[in-house]
Amino acid sequence: MSRLGFVVLALALFHYSSVDAADAKSARGLGQSVEPFTLDNCYxxxxxxxxxxxxxxxxxxxxxxxxPLAKLYGPRLSKIQREYSKRGVQVIGINSNKQDSLTELAAYVHRHEINFPVLKDPGNRVADAMGAERTPEVFLLDQERIVRYHGRIDDQYGVGYSKERDAKPELTLAIDSLLNGQAIEVPETEAVGCYIGRASEIAPSGDVTFTKDIAPIFNNRCVSCHRDGEIAPFTLTSYDDVLGWEDTILEVIADNRMPPWYADPQHGTFANDARLSQKERDLISTWVDNGMPEGNPDDLPTPPVFAEGWQMPQPDEVFAMAEKPFTVPAEGVVDYQHFVVDPSWQEDKYIVAAEARPDQRGVVHHILVYVIPPGNKRRDFRQVVAGYAPGMPPLALTDGVALEVKAGSKLLFEMHYTPNGSPANDLSYLGVQFTDKSNVRKRLRGGLAINQRFEIPAGDDHHVVDATYVARRDEKLLSMTPHMHLRGKAFRYDVRFPDGREETLLNVPNYDFNWQLKYVLEEPLTLPKGTRIECTAVFDNSESNLTNPDPTKPVRWGEQSFEEMMIGFLDTVPVEDEF
Known part of the structure; x- marks a missing residue:
């Protein structure tokens, strides 16, 4: 309380009007009367x-x-305040997170141009009285201060998805009905978002501590993204950073949303497997259950060191994606952006290192840089110079392996942006390092199992599309990257060897468009000439797919996310030397 200066809380428990006490828990606030309260704003x-x-x-x-959802909805709530203030409607924001300081709250208000009061709720007492659990979560009160609508603002954004079709504006529909004296058609919806970071009521105890047990897990698994300047929504680099996020952390781990990894563990062993072990999961759960003791500072591991500049060796050439930055809006869905760059290469190039670097890491979800061969207008899907996704290392080739790019080729930057509540101007770029042809023994090859001739019927929730890759020589398979768009549901790689052996190399039963993951084999797999890799993709073009832009229309191949692709990318090198 002392950090806030003058704070007065005149709170009482809810009184019930249209629901009795037995129904209060299931009603989650509907019909309850909110008693007066006084809180400090961020100033x-x-x-x-x-x-x-x-x-x-x-x-x-x-x-x-x-x-993330509170950031995205900040501008939308300000718009509601502007449009409804003349009709006697007031928006009030409340921050009950123990991890959010007044300085951070003021920064949020300024960054997102909030035009309504945002108040600090110390000790989450107002949140407790109202039964609030998430951010963002709405309680719409009538003039008698009775809760008449409870839940989300609209249905466009959810955990891990953004709907491309028009959102159903549940809050404004409820406001309109309330002002017109009509019954609210849908008085309650499910609020989704982060858990409110409540003050812990459990005294820290036990042998499992942050410094000894939890910090090493976060350092190894999480902080590459969950640190300042990266795309993850909060940092996990210190004990104080973690406090308040424990319920959200437990939820995303239990749902297998974090760390992002979608390969079925029954098939394949991968060098970049990001999953938490069961021991790590149990340690985090035990630590939270025991009140999150900090432990001895001397037990803290050495923090990981991340390159501030290039992660690759100093590049020989650097190319910006365009002449001027691309403006990423504060909210909404941004289709893939494509930028063509002419590197003016007059001779064949042999690339041994490449790194795609985002300029504005908070809004760049992934980058793919393709080669457009000389004399062509379209990219060659088999030649990817570099890729970026949170936590992905740059391309680094050794042992005489290089990526060959022919003279006169151009580069295509494919940019995937994710708005975060504030507009941003991004000018991402690519760095490459070359070697002389005399140093090259093998060329890195991009393989494709691709099908461009398909049509996914409207409303079909399980449409299967197949494609096959055939090894034309003896080669080694290094990695696999399934690629679909918003209707992608599942993807599988099966191999059939010339001697009749069969096995599943990779199964992704729950494909997520937001994570374009490359699955790197722990040991390269030899594919004798004639080996077939059969890829099976499943698409969901139904209403139940929340990310589906329009379930009423059939879908075919196309460049944009509202269209579809079916590609099983592979990285291979020949078994024998080529030079």
Missing amino acids: GKAVSLDDFSSSKAIAIVYLGTEC
Whole structure:
């Protein structure tokens, strides 16, 4: 309380009007009366619910400064405030996260141009009284301060997805009904987002501590993305960083959303397997259950060191994706952006290292840089110079292996942006390092199992598309990368050797468009000439696919995310030397 200066809390438990106590838990706030409260805003000024006694409706929204959905919905809530203020509607934001300081709250207000009061709820007492659990989560009050709508703002954004089709504006529909004296058609929806970081009621105890047991796990598995300047929504680099995020961490681990890894463990062994072990999961769960003891600072492991500049050796050439930055909007869905760059290479190039580097890491989800061969207008899907996704290392080839790019080739940057609530101007770039042809023994080859002739029927939730790759020589398979768009549901690689042996190399039963993962084999697999790799993709073009732009239309091959692709990428090298 002392950090906030003057804070007054005039709180009472809810009184029930249209629901009785037995139904209160299931109703989750509907029909309950919210008693007056007074909280400080981010500038230390006391703001009371009674200050808005003349308002016909009040939307109380719980927000967090680092929650991805709270960031995305900040501008949208400001728009609601602008459009409905003349009709007597007031939006009030409340931050109950113990991990969010007043400075961070003020930065959130300025960064997202919030035009309504955002208040700090120390000790999450207002949140507890109202039964709030998530950020963002809305409680719409009528003039008598009775909760008439509870849940989400609309259905466009969810955990791990963004709908491309128009959102259903549940909050504004509820406001309109309330102002018009009509019954709210859907008075309750499910609030999705981050858990509110509540003050712990459990005294820290036990032998499992952050410094000794948990910090090594986060350093090895998480902080490559969960650190300052990276795309992850919050940092995990210190004990104080973690406090308040424990419930969200447990949820994403239990749901297998984090760390991102979608390969079925029954098939294949991969060098870049990001999964937590069962021991690591149990340690994190035990630590949270025991009140999250910090432990002895002397037990802290040496923090990982991340390159501030190039992760690859100093590049011989650097290419920006365009002449001027691309503006990423604060919210919404951004289709893939494509930029063609002419490197003016007058001779064949042999690339041994390449790194695609995002300029604005907070909004760049992934980058793929393809080769457009001389005399062609389209990219060669078999030649990917470099790729970037959170946590992905740069291309580094050794032992006489190089990527050959013919003279006169151009480069195509494919950019996938994810808005984070604030507009950004991005000018990402590529660095490459060459070697002389005399040093090259083998060329890195990109293989494809690709099918461009398909049509996914409207409403079909399990449409199968197949494609095959045939080894034309003896070669070694290094990695596999399944690629589909928003209707992608599952992807599998099966191999059939010339001697009749068969096995599944990779199975991705729950494909996620947001994570374009490359699965690197722990040991390269020899593919004798004539070996067939059969790829099977499953698409969901139904209404139940929340990311589906339009389930009423059939879908064919196309460049944009609202169209579809079916590609099983492979990286191979020949068994024998070529030079």
